[in-house]
Amino acid sequence: MSTAAAADAPSMRAVPPNRLIAFYRSSIGKKWIVALTGLVMVGFVVVHLIGNLQIFLPPAYINAYAAKLKSLGPVLWLFRISLFAAFVLHVINTIQLSRMNRVAKGERYVKEATVQATVASRTMFYSGLILLAFIIFHILHFTLGWIPTENIHVMDYAPEAGNAKDPLLHNVWKMLVGGFRNPFVSVFYLVSMGLLCMHLSHGVESTVQTLGLRTKPLARPARYLSWGLGWAVFLGNAAIVLAILFGFIK
Amino acid sequence: MNLTLKVWRQKDSKSPGRIETYAAKNIPESASFLEMLDIVNEDIMHAGGEPIMFESDCREGICGTCSMVINGYAHGGQRGTTVCQLHMRHFKDGDELTIEPWRAAAFPVVRDLVVNRSGLDRIIQSGGYVSVRTGSAVDGNALPVPKKNSDLAMDAAQCIGCGACVAACKNGSAMLFLSAKVGHLGLLPQGQPERHRRVLNMVRQHDQEGFGNCTNQYECEAVCPKEISSTFITRLNRDYAVASARELLGAV
Numbered sequence: 001m002s003t004a005a006a007a008d009a010p011s012m013r014a015v016p017p018n019r020l021i022a023f024y025r026s027s028i029g030k031k032w033i034v035a036l037t038g039l040v041m042v043g044f045v046v047v048h049l050i051g052n053l054q055i056f057l058p059p060a061y062i063n064a065y066a067a068k069l070k071s072l073g074p075v076l077w078l079f080r081i082s083l084f085a086a087f088v089l090h091v092i093n094t095i096q097l098s099r100m101n102r103v104a105k106g107e108r109y110v111k112e113a114t115v116q117a118t119v120a121s122r123t124m125f126y127s128g129l130i131l132l133a134f135i136i137f138h139i140l141h142f143t144l145g146w147i148p149t150e151n152i153h154v155m156d157y158a159p160e161a162g163n164a165k166d167p168l169l170h171n172v173w174k175m176l177v178g179g180f181r182n183p184f185v186s187v188f189y190l191v192s193m194g195l196l197c198m199h200l201s202h203g204v205e206s207t208v209q210t211l212g213l214r215t216k217p218l219a220r221p222a223r224y225l226s227w228g229l230g231w232a233v234f235l236g237n238a239a240i241v242l243a244i245l246f247g248f249i250k
Numbered sequence: 251m252n253l254t255l256k257v258w259r260q261k262d263s264k265s266p267g268r269i270e271t272y273a274a275k276n277i278p279e280s281a282s283f284l285e286m287l288d289i290v291n292e293d294i295m296h297a298g299g300e301p302i303m304f305e306s307d308c309r310e311g312i313c314g315t316c317s318m319v320i321n322g323y324a325h326g327g328q329r330g331t332t333v334c335q336l337h338m339r340h341f342k343d344g345d346e347l348t349i350e351p352w353r354a355a356a357f358p359v360v361r362d363l364v365v366n367r368s369g370l371d372r373i374i375q376s377g378g379y380v381s382v383r384t385g386s387a388v389d390g391n392a393l394p395v396p397k398k399n400s401d402l403a404m405d406a407a408q409c410i411g412c413g414a415c416v417a418a419c420k421n422g423s424a425m426l427f428l429s430a431k432v433g434h435l436g437l438l439p440q441g442q443p444e445r446h447r448r449v450l451n452m453v454r455q456h457d458q459e460g461f462g463n464c465t466n467q468y469e470c471e472a473v474c475p476k477e478i479s480s481t482f483i484t485r486l487n488r489d490y491a492v493a494s495a496r497e498l499l500g501a502v
Binding site: 015016019020022023025026027028029030031032097100101103104105106107108109110111112113114115116117118121122124202205206209210211212213214215216219 | 463
């Protein structure tokens with residue numbers, strides 16, 4: 001490297017005072033945070049679905065599964081706190097990015113057109129906001145039991161799952177069946193799962209892109225993975241709600 | 251052919267702009283889009299009006315000067331084509347065309363369809379070069395470059411810096427431009443010594459200029475006249491993360 005050329009490029013040596021903050025504040029840094037936190041939540045959604053699909057088995061299975069989760073104690077809280085942190089970071093950073101992007105575009109076109117932007121990709125912010133409302137409702141509904149629907153949060157004896165020491169177990173099976181008997185609740189869940197399907201169908205592919213893994217040969221598989229995962233989560237969750245709503249599980 | 255043009259007219263960066271309607275009469279199908287505007291401008295000037303200002307230079311699709319959005323499509327929507335290489339035969343007699351300048355907060359309108367794209371130049375100044383004295387040309391194979399890398403680097407090097415990616419992006423992001431420049435140098439051996447510093451500086455300059463963030467819709471790739479692939483943005487995301495991690499550890 002010649003000294004003359006290096007002198008022409010002083011900025012090549014500039015290092016920000018706090019490098020971690022510089023990464024967090026940068027456009028790509030924020031995208032990495034959104035992608036990684038999104039990945040954590042996708043992992044949770046998949047595990048959550050697999051666990052809940054036990055509703056199609058006799059009540060003993062899902063109740064025992066729930067009891068097992070609750071017995072994890074501090075590990076459970078570690079998962080909850082991590083998930084909550086991922087959730088908060090995801091929401092804050094996407095809102096910040098959306099605001100920055102709105103400012104960066106400035107005046108919009110009189111005539112707007114798109115070539116290949118999907119509907120899901122153009123509605124990420126809105127599907128995300130409605131999902132935020134859904135998540136709050138869902139936690140109030142089933143985790144805290146503050147939403148008064150039929151048979152919610154029944155802390156009754158679930159003999160199949162109980163043991164001698166702690167016979168009073170959370171009867172998850174009864175709670176789910178009771179919760180989704182209400183058509184308004186069920187429809188809200190179904191709509192939310194539809195939005196989650198859309199959100200994932202763009203989000204998963206975006207994650208692969210942001211993490212720098214969407215190479216040319218992987219571009220198409222990444223899209224299929226994204227759509228496949230979105231639909232799998234939708235169909236799996238919708239099956240639970242519909243099976244209960246229409247009385248196949250009672 | 252006869253067309254109706256709805257053109258963004260704006261006196262200067264401070265004045266408000268508006269859409270005005272013009273009739274484009276007797277346009278030959280063989281005319282390029284810019285030649286069509288030349289004809290319309292002749293008519294406007296003969297009638298004593300101010301011609302529509304637009305930028306053009308080579309008119310052969312290699313300089314990246316021409317820049318306008320037609321019916322919502324940067325460069326007019328013909329795949330892999332700059333607006334100067336877009337011909338009127340792609341339109342139908344009687345079409346109504348809305349013609350607007352590139353829209354992005356980082357590209358302020360100078361006048362009519364002319365915008366200030368200096369932000370892209372400043373991104374290049376922040377790291378889009380290699381600090382080596384090249385001297386006279388060396389033997390072709392003295393410096394081995396894998397064929398795959400040289401092909402990819404050439405794909406990226408096709409970027410003419412027109413800014414259509416920014417114009418097409420709903421977020422006014424210049425990531426496709428930035429990724430092409432970072433990718434082009436990052437793929438070649440000459441670009442390696444400054445690879446990490448380069449991507450850090452160029453991304454920071456990009457953000458500082460007020461360009462937005464990529465939300466992975468790839469509208470940029472669809473309108474790019476040089477068909478730069480969005481997978482260069484993938485590479486940029488990867489390079490930036492690696493460079494940031496190295497910077498954090500004090501290794502850059």
